[in-house]
Amino acid sequence: MDQRQHPRRGGGQPRAHRAVRSADQVVVAPKAEGGLSPVRVELPYGSRRLPLEIPEGISAEVLWPRFVEVPADEEALLREALDHPIDAPPLEKLVHGGQRVALLADDISRATPIPRILPHVIDRLHRTGVRDGDIQIILALGSHRPMTEAEQRSKVGEALWGRIAVVNSEFRDRSKMVRLPGLPEGPDIWIDRRIVEADLRIGVGGILPHPAAGWSGGAKIVLPGVAGEETVAAFPLLHGRTPWNMFGAVDNPVRQAMESWVTARVGLEYIVNVVFTPEGRLYRAVAGHCIEAHRRGVTLAREVLCVRFGHRADIVMATSYPADSDLWQAGKGLLAADLAAREGGTAILVAPCYEGAGPHPRYLEYMAAGSADALLQQADRLPPAEQLPLAVAAATLRLQERLRIAVVSDGLTPDQILQAGMTPFPTPQDAMDDALRRYGPGARVVVIPHGAEVIPTASSSHPIA
Structure with missing residues (x-):
């Protein structure tokens, strides 16, 4: 079994739409005469939105929460x-x-x-x-x-x-x-x-x-x-x-x-x-x-929140909106990205983290350990105040064992991001361009603008109950 996904998780039916934000579930690049058209997305980022363009010819899916009819009353x-x-x-x-x-x-x-x-x-x-x-x-x-x-x-x-x-x-x-x-x-x-x-x-x-x-x-x-x-x-x-x-x-x-x-x-x-x-x-x-x-x-x-995608991607960009006040909360975006990424792919987290790393001072230090299992061996020797950030850091390290992770954040310094074993970038576009150079023109891309709220689900998974 793929360690990233529980076998009983469900999904919805994919639909193709123009690359604009509405209440749509999935946005895919429509066919142009010479191939796939560019995809343009505005990513929620705190109270702002940041632009992203995936160039012509790249296979890209954008996963939004599913559109549902809400009761009038x-x-x-x-x-x-x-x-x-x-x-x-x-x-x-x-x-x-x-x-x-x-x-x-x-x-x-x-x-x-x-x-x-x-x-x-x-x-x-x-x-x-x-x-x-x-x-x-x-x-x-x-x-x-x-x-x-x-x-x-x-x-x-x-x-x-x-x-x-x-x-x-x-x-x-x-x-x-x-x-x-x-x-x-x-x-x-x-x-x-x-x-x-x-x-x-x-x-x-x-x-x-x-x-x-x-x-x-x-x-x-x-x-x-x-x-x-x-x-x-x-x-x-x-x-x-x-x-x-x-x-x-x-x-x-x-x-x-x-x-x-x-x-x-x-x-x-x-x-x-x-x-x-x-x-x-x-x-x-x-x-x-x-x-x-x-x-x-x-x-x-x-x-509403389980969204199907076609293929595991080389590059997954996810915000952690709306849970993006600090890195402690923003890890949800990385977990969503992991569910859509192939082994050895790249996850790009886009989160402002205006309150920094979060409420636990040593969280970043533990993320620098390099190995989840080695880190967890220390847990029983530590007081509860340290066990908590150590354990959350270990869960993030498991993602780093499967993926390269890049981060775009105004609230974290480049040194803090590097300390956590991740690569800093100033903008989503810079991070995406770098990843596309790495994987080449055949790269598959998934973008998750509401990463804290969407569960990416492979099309081969069981349907929503």
Whole structure:
């Protein structure tokens, strides 16, 4: 089996379109009289767009998220999901007045339209007698940096800000955590105390591709979302030790471990997860059991985000838009590129990384190790604070063992990119031109403008469920 792709991943049907951005799924170079026409793409890059042209005669595919018809009434979509939860009773039957409710929401690194979802959930809680003062919104940071007050306010929306308590989850402060017994195959679980003290836990978030868990949403909002450092580190370590690319694969050892821990030790009584388009429009919503509802949501997310391509490419250029604030997040673009690239090909990451390498100071240092397996041998001798960046670096090193990696980024210096074992370029065009010189006129190219949100799927793979 190709280590880059899980055998059960699905895809959609390719269509040919002009080389312009619409809501199209795949853009291929149309035939000109003398061969293949040039392909021009504007790549999302933070708040800007960067131009790219692939010259005439080069076989090129551009993979956009699939075009889907979104419901005209998203309020009705959310009501329908809450009225018909999957493998769980209605929310109104899970809680009663006077109980404390923890609403776990994803953080600023996800574009989930939380302000349009939470009011529906809170309205259902109010019907049972739960008051605003009984509810706390906990922003699940995992190991990400704390959100500022302005970011928190934007994330929950003006309608709820000031009415309901909003806090960041705790990651390092043990005085604000509770230690729970782990499962036989894992360490003890450190979890934010406010989660354990709540009478009901509800996870609210989006379903998007994820490097280790396959997809965000479901039980991931608890582990690692609101877990302590030692517990969070266990998941990237498992990811780093798994040799195949789990981006978009829901049946993987990391997802299985987190779901076992959450259901057996912590508890997540209910979820509300949504699938949304790159423009932020709600496509589908699911509610109910943290595993069964999530699985249905993943099937729906594949309809938007799994995109077929014709052939593995010599050169894959991917942004990590919209998860492109730092290199820690931008690695998603490389994972997407890996799924479309041939062994020995080149992946070009285009990401602004305005916050630099990310929240873990030694991340770049670990990426300089050269060997994933050698790096992982150090893990057990290190504290959790170092195990986490080491493990994520190991996963990136596995990509470097298969691919040459180039990076275009304003937020990283050339020295930082070189330290990570990658090659810096000033613009996407410079990086593409260099790669085309390497592979010659017969090169195959794939471009993924939304690399953090698209799962490239080979045409020979199983269809979308």
